[in-house]
Amino acid sequence: MQTMPQTLFEKIWDRHAVGALPDGTAILYIDRHLVHEVTSPQAFEGLRLAGRRVRRTDLTFATMDHNVPTEDRMNIRDPISKAQVDALSANCKEFGVTLYDLASARQGIVHIIGPELGLTLPGTTIVCGDSHTSTHGAFGTVAFGIGTSEVEHVLATQTLLQKKPKTFKVEFAGRPVPPVSAKDLILKLIGTIGTAGGTGYAIEYGGEAIRGLTMEGRMTVCNMSIEAGARAGMVAPDDTTFDYITAEDRPFAPKGRAFDEAVAFWKTLPSDPGARFDRTLTINAAEVAPQVTWGTNPGMVMDVTGRVPEPDQVPGHSRTDVEQALQYMGLRPGTPMTDVPVDIVFIGSCTNARIEDLRIAAGVLRGRHIAATVRVLVVPGSQQVKAQAEVEGLHEIFKAAGCEWRQSGCSMCLGMNPDQLKPGERCASTSNRNFEGRQGKGGRTHLVSPEMAAAAAIAGHFVDIRTWR
Amino acid sequence: MALTPFRSHRGTVALLDRANVDTDQIIPKQFLKSIARTGFGPNLFYDWRYLPDGRPNPDFTLNQPRVAGASILVARNNFGCGSSREHAVWAIQQAGFHAVVAPWQECRGTRVPGFADIFRSNAGKNGLLTVELSAPEVEEIFQMVDRFSPLQATVDLDHQRLTLHLPEELAFHFEIDPSVKERLTHGLDDIGLTLKHEAEITAFESRHNPQR
Numbered sequence: 190m191q192t193m194p195q196t197l198f199e200k201i202w203d204r205h206a207v208g209a210l211p212d213g214t215a216i217l218y219i220d221r222h223l224v225h226e227v228t229s230p231q232a233f234e235g236l237r238l239a240g241r242r243v244r245r246t247d248l249t250f251a252t253m254d255h256n257v258p259t260e261d262r263m264n265i266r267d268p269i270s271k272a273q274v275d276a277l278s279a280n281c282k283e284f285g286v287t288l289y290d291l292a293s294a295r296q297g298i299v300h301i302i303g304p305e306l307g308l309t310l311p312g313t314t315i316v317c318g319d320s321h322t323s324t325h326g327a328f329g330t331v332a333f334g335i336g337t338s339e340v341e342h343v344l345a346t347q348t349l350l351q352k353k354p355k356t357f358k359v360e361f362a363g364r365p366v367p368p369v370s371a372k373d374l375i376l377k378l379i380g381t382i383g384t385a386g387g388t389g390y391a392i393e394y395g396g397e398a399i400r401g402l403t404m405e406g407r408m409t410v411c412n413m414s415i416e417a418g419a420r421a422g423m424v425a426p427d428d429t430t431f432d433y434i435t436a437e438d439r440p441f442a443p444k445g446r447a448f449d450e451a452v453a454f455w456k457t458l459p460s461d462p463g464a465r466f467d468r469t470l471t472i473n474a475a476e477v478a479p480q481v482t483w484g485t486n487p488g489m490v491m492d493v494t495g496r497v498p499e500p501d502q503v504p505g506h507s508r509t510d511v512e513q514a515l516q517y518m519g520l521r522p523g524t525p526m527t528d529v530p531v532d533i534v535f536i537g538s539c540t541n542a543r544i545e546d547l548r549i550a551a552g553v554l555r556g557r558h559i560a561a562t563v564r565v566l567v568v569p570g571s572q573q574v575k576a577q578a579e580v581e582g583l584h585e586i587f588k589a590a591g592c593e594w595r596q597s598g599c600s601m602c603l604g605m606n607p608d609q610l611k612p613g614e615r616c617a618s619t620s621n622r623n624f625e626g627r628q629g630k631g632g633r634t635h636l637v638s639p640e641m642a643a644a645a646a647i648a649g650h651f652v653d654i655r656t657w658r
Numbered sequence: 659m660a661l662t663p664f665r666s667h668r669g670t671v672a673l674l675d676r677a678n679v680d681t682d683q684i685i686p687k688q689f690l691k692s693i694a695r696t697g698f699g700p701n702l703f704y705d706w707r708y709l710p711d712g713r714p715n716p717d718f719t720l721n722q723p724r725v726a727g728a729s730i731l732v733a734r735n736n737f738g739c740g741s742s743r744e745h746a747v748w749a750i751q752q753a754g755f756h757a758v759v760a761p762w763q764e765c766r767g768t769r770v771p772g773f774a775d776i777f778r779s780n781a782g783k784n785g786l787l788t789v790e791l792s793a794p795e796v797e798e799i800f801q802m803v804d805r806f807s808p809l810q811a812t813v814d815l816d817h818q819r820l821t822l823h824l825p826e827e828l829a830f831h832f833e834i835d836p837s838v839k840e841r842l843t844h845g846l847d848d849i850g851l852t853l854k855h856e857a858e859i860t861a862f863e864s865r866h867n868p869q870r
Contacts, residue, residue, distance in 0.1 A: 207862045208855055212837040216855055220868040228743065230693035239849070248868055256691065269691040276693045312870045320742040320776060336744035336780035338848070346852045348859060352835070354775075384678055385736035385763075388771045418739065420775045443869050451870045468768065486678050486739070505765070510677050603741075605687045612710075624682040624740060626705050 194461035196356050197425050198391045201331045201458070205314045207348055217351045220313035222343045224251035224286065225299045226277040227605070228318030232341035233280040243284045244347045250308060251281050252289040254298045255605045257598035259568050262291050270606065284344075297571020297597045300324040300412065300539040304404070305573050307439025311426035311455040316343055321539050321621065323414040326423035327407035328430055329458050331391070333420040354420065355467035357390035358460075361398035363475035368654050370549075371406035372541060372619070372638035374398060375413040376480035377472060380490040383505045387419030390468065393460065394424050398474035404433040405545040412540045413621050416487040425459035479654055481526050482623045482636040484514035489623075493641070493653045497524045517625050518633050519613070527651050529635075533616040534565040534646040535628070536639055537595075538602035541619035542570030544577050546639045551583040553643035553654075554590040560649030565592040566608060568600040592646070604629045617645040661785040663845035667756040668812040669729030671803050671822070672720055674703075679733055680740035681777065685749040698745055699752030724808045732759040732799050735770070737788075738777025747780045757787040757813045759820065761796035782838045783848065787813060789820055789832050802828065815843060 195203070207216040222245075229251070236242070243249055256270040265271040274291070281288040289295045295302060300321050303309040311329040316322060318340040325332035339349055361374055379386075392414050399407065407424045414422025424430075431452050434442050443451045478492035488505065491498070499522045500511040515522065520529070536542070536550050547569060559565050567587045569575040575597055578584055584594045601608040602620040610616055610632025619642050623634035637645070644654045689701045706718050714721045720728070731750065737760040738746060750758065758781070760772035771778070772790040781788045791799075802822055803809045810823040815834075822828040840846070852859075 205866075208858045210837070210851060210855075212840060214837050216852060216858070218859070218862055218866060227690050231695045231744075234693075234695070241849075245863075267691075273691050273693055310870060313868065318742060320740065334742040334776055336742055336747070336776060336783065338744060338780065338783035342849050342852065345849050346856075346859060347863075348852055350848055350852060352837075383765065383770070384739055385770045385774070386765065388736070388775055415740075415776075418736070418770075418774060447869070454870050486680065488678075507677065509675070513676070603682075603687050605690060622680075622682070622740060624680045626686055627682050630686070630705055 194464040196460040196464045196466060197329060197393055197423060197458055198331060198356055201312055201314065202353060204312070210350065214350045214352060216348045218314065218348055219316050219343050220248060221303070221308050221315040222249045223299050223303055223315065223317035223322070224249060224340070225255060225317070225319060226253045226273045227255045228337050229280065229340055230273065230276045231337050232344055233284065235341040236284070236344055241345045243286060243344045246285040248347065249286045249344065251277060251286050252296055252299050252302055253277055253291060255599045255603065257291065258607050259595035259598045259600050262596050294572050294576070297573065298539045298542065298599055301543060301570035301574065304328070304408065305439065305571060307434060307442030310434070310442065311430060312458050316349065320415045321412050323420065323422045324408050324412040324539055326411040326414070326421055327404060329423060329426035329455065331421060331423065334415060354391045355389055357387060357392045357419065358466040358469045359392055359394050360396040360469065360471040361394065361474040362396050362471055363398060363473050364401055365398055365474045365477055368640045369477050369479055370638045370640060371402055371409040373477050373480045374474060375410045376482070376487065376490045376636065377477045379413065379417045379487045380480070381472065382417055382470065384416060384486050384488040385418040387414065387417035390419050391421040391423065392419045394422060396474070399424055400427065403545060404429060405543045408543065409540055413487065416621055426455045431455070479638065479641050481641065481651055483518065483520060483526065484511070485517055485623060485625050487621070487623060487636060489514055490636070491526065493526050493651055495526055497522050497526065527653060530615065530650045531563060531617045531645050532614045533610060534563060534642050535601040535616055535618040535620060536642050537566065537568030537570065537600045538620035539570065540621045541639050542568060542574065544574050546619065547574065547578050547583050550639045550643040551586040553640055554592065554647065555586050557590055557647050559591040559646040562649050563646050565646045566595060566601060567592045568595040569597045571597045601628050603627060617642045617651065661845035661847070664785055664787055664815055664842045666812060666814045666816065667729065668810060669756065670725060670727055670808050671730045671732055671811045672725040672728035673800055673803050674719060674731060674733040675800065677734035678736045678739055681738055681743050681746040682740055684738070684746040685743065690743055690745055695748060696752065698749035699754070702749040702753040727754065729754050729756050730759065730811050730813060731755050732796065732803070734796070735761050735763050735772055735793070737773050739774040742776045744780045746777060747784050747786050751784060751786050755786070757789055759789040759791060759796065759799065761793040762790050763793055782842065785842060785845065787815060787842060789813060791820070791830055791832055795830050815839060
């Protein structure tokens with residue numbers, strides 16, 4: 190029997206469709222549910238009120254990351270933060286959920302520890318009450334962020350009620366010219382289609398540039414799918430994927446014969462030739478320059494060689510939008526981006542705090558010192574990343590350069606912990622959102638790659654890393 | 659959790675003339691530390707709504723006396739983008755709103771929805787109605803409300819109609835996913851609906867390998 194060619198997304202979706210409600214809404218099975226302290230307390234409370242249990246404690250994994258202080262992690266001084274972290278511990282104990290707590294060597298940002306633990310595997314479905322769950326799509330996984338009501342739904346039923354999204358193929362043709370990296374590719378896409386351009390779609394990234402990326406680079410790309418409006422972004426699994434899964438100690442990944450069988454299956458997952466996507470777009474990766482955001486959403490982005498735009502010259506944004514953004518950011522139209530000074534550099538977050546990101550930043554900072562006017566936080570994404578960086582001596586490079594070397598957590602990405610910008614401070618950040626107040630009330634965020642952030646730390650302002658020495 | 663059924667709602671319209679309103683603006687991070695589901699209303703749009711000293715910002719649109727008690731919020735495109743925090747929906751509801759209106763847009767030949775996906779989903783789960791209209795229709799509402807504020811409107815979910823109560827009524831038809839409409843209209847609980855299929859879930863689990 191001849192079957193219709195299918196996309197990667199459709200193959201995984203169909204394999205997880207338990208059934209449907211009478212109105213056609215799919216009941217989608219969830220293979221992994223990742224839980225953190227911010228979006229789960231009301232969900233556990235909902236279970237308690239309804240007298241329900243966690244249906245699959247063996248598929249549910251929790252950690253604490255958003256509220257964690259990155260200096261003295263065992264001593265959370267903010268009582269409200271502490272209460273939220275304690276609530277997760279108590280809920281995990283009461284409902285029998287595995288927790289990687291602050292004392293665990295496996296603790297870290299939820300989207301960094303999932304792949305490290307071997308929980309993130311091709312062909313599976315993963316959800317978490319966090320929009321950056323799209324990160325896990327790098328493995329050829331259907332992974333997306335959910336709200337607290339849906340967290341409760343998954344805890345209770347191990348399923349979600351979902352309408353199937355449309356499919357969107359984004360092809361990055363050619364190879365990016367180093368030091369242009371994964372972060373620049375995804376920022377370029379968001380700048381091209383806008384922050385709502387992917388709304389209603391699951392994106393599949395492909396093309397030579399994506400095939401040439403490491404798993405960590407692919408995770409950076411998929412991580413920011415949500416900043417283009419797409420709940421899910423994914424990359425077809427290949428040898429790079431399989432090598433990552435076997436490379437380190439990943440306790441939950443299949444081993445031996447089970448692994449070989451899994452690989453044989455995973456090789457059937459890539460989109461079939463002739464599979465139809467609802468939308469396609471090709472971007473020439475070879476032409477992408479280092480990117481810097483200038484405004485208050487990730488779509489307000491430009492080449493580092495550019496100038497702050499005039500309010501009436503930004504496609505997709507009204508004059509008022511741009512004026513509001515420039516006023517908040519304290520930028521004047523016509524200013525070259527390389528003239529913009531920075532006060533703080535943040536190297537961290539679920540977008541760019543994996544070991545390769547730290548190696549790249551350390552490579553730029555080795556034997557140099559940060560500018561006297563700049564403060565730099567380097568925050569590893571997990572305790573495993575921290576340990577590995579210290580084995581390699583990266584922490585000594587950062588410290589010798591004048592950076593602060595911290596413990597793992599979400600840190601300054603969202604300011605739910607002591608790491609925050611003060612009003613008016615300008616930050617070169619490797620994180621994912623430059624919204625007003627995101628990193629601290631009145632703080633001004635410019636999103637960049639780890640290379641660009643490290644170079645800005647030394648120069649004291651943005652530089653074009655292709656020509657800067 | 660069963661919801662209050664939504665059929666029709668009449669109330670005052672408030673305007674928020676901003677595009678890409680993200681959930682960090684709707685409810686800033688410091689309020690996400692709560693483990694309760696209530697108490698978010700006073701902190702809705704906190705950084706816009708209050709001055710640094712904590713007093714209400716008189717320039718912020720929702721602080722103007724003529725929209726006091728407003729329950730229908732009209733904003734620009736891509737409302738609710740960013741973080742998945744359901745606290746954003748709770749804050750909007752707890753500040754007294756029953757419906758949010760935002761425009762879809764035509765961009766490069768595709769229709770871009772007015773609301774971000776996760777926000778729209780969260781809204782539906784909590785009985786907050788998201789109404790999508792075309793950009794010219796939303797612009798017309800902005801102009802009418804600007805001229806005639808305080809202006810009352812009725813959101814009629816049964817008939818999928820938003821009516822501005824001007825001297826001559828002005829009505830807009832809106833589309834909504836039939837399954838979302840069904841659940842809002844009857845205040846249905848998703849977990850309850852799904853658990854009616856528990857036998858299917860169990861059968862699925864017996865043949866499914868979650869390792870791949």
